[in-house]
Amino acid sequence: MVKVQLSPNEDSVKARTEKLFQMQLERVHVRTDKLFAGLMICQWLGAIIAAFLISPLAWHGTESETHIHVWAAIWLGGIITAFPVYLALKKPGMAYTRQVIAIGQILMSALLIHLTGGRIETHFHVFGSLAFLSFYRDWRVLLTASAVVAMDHALRGIYFPQSVYGVLQVEPWRWLEHTGWVLFIDTWLIISIRLSLEEMKKIAGRQAELESTNAQVESKIIERTSELEAEVAQRKQAMKEVESLKESLEERVMELALNNRKLSSLANELERARNQALQASQLKTRFLANMSHEIRTPLNAVISMSDYLLRTNLNREQKDVAEIVHKSADALLAIVSDVLDLARIEAGKTELEIVEIDLLELVEESAEIVANRARQKKLSLSTYIAPDVPQLVRGDQVRLRQVLLNLLSNAVKFTDQGEVVVKVVVDKSDKSDQGVCCIRFTVSDTGIGLSEQALQSLFQPFTQADTSISRRFGGSGLGLTICKQLVELMNGEINVERRERGATFSFCVPLACSAKTKQLLGAGSELADLRVLIIGGPTGAGETLAAYVTSWGMRSLPVADITKALAVMRKASAENDPFDVLITELTAEGTDLLAFCESMRKFPEFAKIKLIVCTADDKYGQGENLLTQGVDAYLIKPFRQSRLFDCIAMLVGKHLVSTDFVPPMIESVTSRKAILPDAQPRILIVEDNVVNQQVALILLKELGYEASIVDSGKQAIEAVIHNNYALILMDCQMPDMDGFEATRQIRRLEPMTGRRIPIIALTAQALQGDREQCLAAGMDDYLSKPITSLRLKAIIQRWLSQPIESSAHDSAVAAKNGNGVAHSATSPIDFSALKEMYSEDGAVKLIELFLSSAYTLIDQMEQAMAKQDANEVKSIAHELKGSTVSLGIDKMATLSLDLENAARIEDWSKAHDVYKQLSDEFKRVSAYGSTVLG
Numbered sequence: 001m002v003k004v005q006l007s008p009n010e011d012s013v014k015a016r017t018e019k020l021f022q023m024q025l026e027r028v029h030v031r032t033d034k035l036f037a038g039l040m041i042c043q044w045l046g047a048i049i050a051a052f053l054i055s056p057l058a059w060h061g062t063e064s065e066t067h068i069h070v071w072a073a074i075w076l077g078g079i080i081t082a083f084p085v086y087l088a089l090k091k092p093g094m095a096y097t098r099q100v101i102a103i104g105q106i107l108m109s110a111l112l113i114h115l116t117g118g119r120i121e122t123h124f125h126v127f128g129s130l131a132f133l134s135f136y137r138d139w140r141v142l143l144t145a146s147a148v149v150a151m152d153h154a155l156r157g158i159y160f161p162q163s164v165y166g167v168l169q170v171e172p173w174r175w176l177e178h179t180g181w182v183l184f185i186d187t188w189l190i191i192s193i194r195l196s197l198e199e200m201k202k203i204a205g206r207q208a209e210l211e212s213t214n215a216q217v218e219s220k221i222i223e224r225t226s227e228l229e230a231e232v233a234q235r236k237q238a239m240k241e242v243e244s245l246k247e248s249l250e251e252r253v254m255e256l257a258l259n260n261r262k263l264s265s266l267a268n269e270l271e272r273a274r275n276q277a278l279q280a281s282q283l284k285t286r287f288l289a290n291m292s293h294e295i296r297t298p299l300n301a302v303i304s305m306s307d308y309l310l311r312t313n314l315n316r317e318q319k320d321v322a323e324i325v326h327k328s329a330d331a332l333l334a335i336v337s338d339v340l341d342l343a344r345i346e347a348g349k350t351e352l353e354i355v356e357i358d359l360l361e362l363v364e365e366s367a368e369i370v371a372n373r374a375r376q377k378k379l380s381l382s383t384y385i386a387p388d389v390p391q392l393v394r395g396d397q398v399r400l401r402q403v404l405l406n407l408l409s410n411a412v413k414f415t416d417q418g419e420v421v422v423k424v425v426v427d428k429s430d431k432s433d434q435g436v437c438c439i440r441f442t443v444s445d446t447g448i449g450l451s452e453q454a455l456q457s458l459f460q461p462f463t464q465a466d467t468s469i470s471r472r473f474g475g476s477g478l479g480l481t482i483c484k485q486l487v488e489l490m491n492g493e494i495n496v497e498r499r500e501r502g503a504t505f506s507f508c509v510p511l512a513c514s515a516k517t518k519q520l521l522g523a524g525s526e527l528a529d530l531r532v533l534i535i536g537g538p539t540g541a542g543e544t545l546a547a548y549v550t551s552w553g554m555r556s557l558p559v560a561d562i563t564k565a566l567a568v569m570r571k572a573s574a575e576n577d578p579f580d581v582l583i584t585e586l587t588a589e590g591t592d593l594l595a596f597c598e599s600m601r602k603f604p605e606f607a608k609i610k611l612i613v614c615t616a617d618d619k620y621g622q623g624e625n626l627l628t629q630g631v632d633a634y635l636i637k638p639f640r641q642s643r644l645f646d647c648i649a650m651l652v653g654k655h656l657v658s659t660d661f662v663p664p665m666i667e668s669v670t671s672r673k674a675i676l677p678d679a680q681p682r683i684l685i686v687e688d689n690v691v692n693q694q695v696a697l698i699l700l701k702e703l704g705y706e707a708s709i710v711d712s713g714k715q716a717i718e719a720v721i722h723n724n725y726a727l728i729l730m731d732c733q734m735p736d737m738d739g740f741e742a743t744r745q746i747r748r749l750e751p752m753t754g755r756r757i758p759i760i761a762l763t764a765q766a767l768q769g770d771r772e773q774c775l776a777a778g779m780d781d782y783l784s785k786p787i788t789s790l791r792l793k794a795i796i797q798r799w800l801s802q803p804i805e806s807s808a809h810d811s812a813v814a815a816k817n818g819n820g821v822a823h824s825a826t827s828p829i830d831f832s833a834l835k836e837m838y839s840e841d842g843a844v845k846l847i848e849l850f851l852s853s854a855y856t857l858i859d860q861m862e863q864a865m866a867k868q869d870a871n872e873v874k875s876i877a878h879e880l881k882g883s884t885v886s887l888g889i890d891k892m893a894t895l896s897l898d899l900e901n902a903a904r905i906e907d908w909s910k911a912h913d914v915y916k917q918l919s920d921e922f923k924r925v926s927a928y929g930s931t932v933l934g
Helices: 010-054 068-090 095-115 120-136 139-159 161-165 174-310 316-346 359-376 397-413 452-456 467-473 479-489 541-551 562-574 591-601 622-628 641-651 690-703 713-722 739-753 770-777 789-799 808-816 831-867 870-887 890-904 908-933
Strands: 057-060 063-066 354-358 380-385 392-396 419-426 436-445 493-498 503-513 531-535 555-559 581-585 610-615 633-636 682-686 706-710 727-731 759-763 781-784
Touching (some): 010 068, 068 095, 095 120, 120 139, 120 174, 359 419, 359 770, 380 541, 397 479, 479 493, 479 503, 541 641, 562 581, 633 641, 682 713, 706 713, 713 739, 770 781, 870 890
Parallel strands (some): 380 419, 581 610, 610 633
């Protein structure tokens, strides 16, 4: 039975449920009656058509007449159809109407079976009729229909078997088989009818409950309406009282209006004061920027000249004075830079530039920048990037590097002995949005530490841990303030923790995961299952190494000391699962390591184990001594993950290194070594601009150096592999591979060659951050174009041990102009300055070479402008800028830079204006050059 949850008035709900159920059932009966009226008419017409199609004529020899089946379809079908259709239309919903329709429907099925000669397909019409009759949801209709089917099959099976079964003789029980199938169908249809009736009963019950509930709600509404009317009456009374109070409030309103006027006047005064404060802040920012710029210019001269002075022959007292000047100038320049950065941040002029960031590259490059200072203090500097840190993210790379470098520099500066460790992990406690992860950067040191009082004001401007620090270590006290504001600008947070020895600074920044992907180091390599034994020192570096090699699919086992390592190695050899590689750290004197090497080589089963040593000291000759004592390779911290992977791959004979350019034979992985000058040091010029190539060649020739030229980054790498160069002058912007990537590739090759080549960046730009970008890529110094003899000489002297004698030519050029080119007010090219810099023949050759290449570039520019090809215009403008800057053709250089910038943002209106000016200026330059060339 259908169970319906009744309201408190259960009897009324139950009665209403039954009434609704009967009403719905009656609607079903009426609707089904009308459905069968149409169906039976269609079946009658279908029977007539079938009779005409199947057997329209009866033949007697050559004579024919209309077949009896046709008359049966017309008249008998009409008789069967007429009465049920009449009842369906005139008496719908009545019980006897349903029964008559059921009989008529089954008789129509019998007629169709008869017309088709008892074909089995027509018997399915009976099942369809039963299914349609189940629409009534009345099982009694099915019983009536089934009885008619049984009688029809039984009688016709006896007297006319061919009309029902299609054969002349049948078994006497054949009608029982057909009746059985009908009853089988009836069973399932009756079950379906019962379920349907139960569902209808439930629906009726729910509707009855809703109606009862609605009635109760309406009653409540009426009751509440009465209450509200009473409340309205009360409120009207209250309004009358309010009206009576209104007059007394008017006086109060007038008083408030007077007070508002006073407040408005005060607000105007506050607004004026605010504007004055903002103006003062802007003036302060501009003043700090101008002051920083004005101080920076003479400071650069002081630093350069004091550096030059330190390389001359000085007595002890003079050298001490020069060193004080140099260090003081460096400290003052750092303070000026910090003040300028802070002013920009406070003025809100610092905007984030969101780009693709390779976190691994960023952290390892930052560590390499401060590595020299750490090595000078004999500190252990190491990096650890957790394997689950995303390879590529999106964020402000410059600001992230600035914060990380500041913390690293502080850690090295305030640490006299011990270590500095950089760790990068995913902050699992942060619940960021999907696609964004919070990356935590941690810098720990074993330095002077922090007091509880110092922690309270550590991130305030011009504040350091104590008053003695600025006297001992220098600095402005602005670095941490800048870091805090930059981290907050990136929606992150920065904090510091005291340690028993030293301090730990960390900052957490949310970074979006990049849509781009980068293949993981060691993914799918042949080094999987390689067995590595790691001897970790007291600094916990063993855990870092184990995490790295495990992420590459190798089997790692860290042990605490050498004694345990020997025991583990013997056990592994006895179990026929020996170690392939052993990685250890070098002790202070190396005594323990050398003894270990001696002990290790006594056992023949250890002969195939490759030994890699990690050290924080790159004192010259140390690596060679280790290699002679049985060490296969050694790495200088901080080393990149890729260098560790390459080292392991090479030592076990798997050429799976991360760089594309690998020498065929690799003997060891060593530290940077001093370059011993040849009798005639060779310099490699990497420059794609032919004019700049000749400028560099002429200047180097005058300074007494031989030079080779390549015009692409890939050619530079090949040249370094096959030749021995003392120094490389590397152009930063080249089409196929820029100078930054070429430098990275060369630096990856150097551990295999055992020597480090100084690389000097050459660029036509001198923007903020360019020097840091060059150093981060692995370059050693930075030289902006135009290149002059004095500046080139100074930078070569800085990086090569062979001195360069001064000449009268240098003095003349220096006296002529600080940058080597004296600008003329009347001519586009200062030919006299070029003659003094490069000699008359050199100047003529350079102008001839420039005009030859410039004609081609101007023609290509015209075609690119017509097509509005931004990349092509930008590339040609950059090449023109490089040539003109080198020759001091300033106006063309400026116009080329403007055109390059316009093409970069695709401002074609401005680009066409600048291109017209550039063409006109080139005509002047060409005319003047033709006069010079005769």
